[in-house]
Amino acid sequence: MNKLFYSVLLLIAAISPLMAQKNKWLFPEKPGMVSYTYRKSLAKDAAATLDTIKNHGITDMEFSNLFGKTAQEMRQLLDARGIKCSSYGVGYDDLKNKMAEVAQNAKTLGASFVRVAWIPHQGDFTLAMAQKTVEDFNHFGQILKDTYGLTFCYHNHGYEFQPYENGTLFDYIVQHTDPKYVSFEMDILWTFFPGQDPAALLNKYGNRFKLMHLKDLKKGVKGDMSGGTSPENDVALGTGQINIPAILVAARKAGVEHYYIEDESSNIATQVPQTIAYLKSLKK
Known part of the structure; x- marks a missing residue:
């Protein structure tokens, strides 16, 4: 009996770490939210919309619009609900012409990142455009970092993956920008849509x-x-074409700091809860 008892104990000891690893959550943190998901309701009633977002358990946000409010007014609404703004999205021209205002708004909101999501261009994205982008990004990033202590990020949108040499123009932008001043926000749909593998890029x-x-x-x-x-x-998430688990594994390895849900559809009332439930369900 003693031998059998000890054999069972040894078996349990051997299996337990494997079971713990198997049941480890793939996405243990809470996701954040992009304000664009709730753009229509935020424009009508920001306070009530932030209540809805908080009720989903979201306490981290990326804003790309202040919805008619000052940065201070929006910060007060966020503080009252225990929500943080970690990233502030602006337009390309804002960075070129209103850098001080952009930086001040970001800092007022409490953001650490300033993000731009579109490079103005006509037709196919070209090498000349990528070269000008690199010059601008290094300039934006240096001012934001050295003067204001903020990190500049570029959000890809698909058109940058035009073939170039042995890779793409997105590769060119990453490889020719200064890592000290230029970081990136991966939009996984706009990486997958032009035929790229988000996990491989991470x-x-x-x-x-x-x-x-x-x-x-x-x-x-x-x-x-x-x-x-x-x-x-x-x-x-989890109902479309994209391999979300593989991306999350690669993102964790890469050291991604903030994950924001973005849903541009008219179905957010049902899809946002589905997405949150899906993320909570994922195990390694």
């Missing part, structure tokens, strides 16, 4: 990626390098 460039937009693409939709698709092609 593995390739590691901690150049600081932020991430979590979204999924409706099954059957074919991508391209236009940088555009119907908002209704955004679906709840």
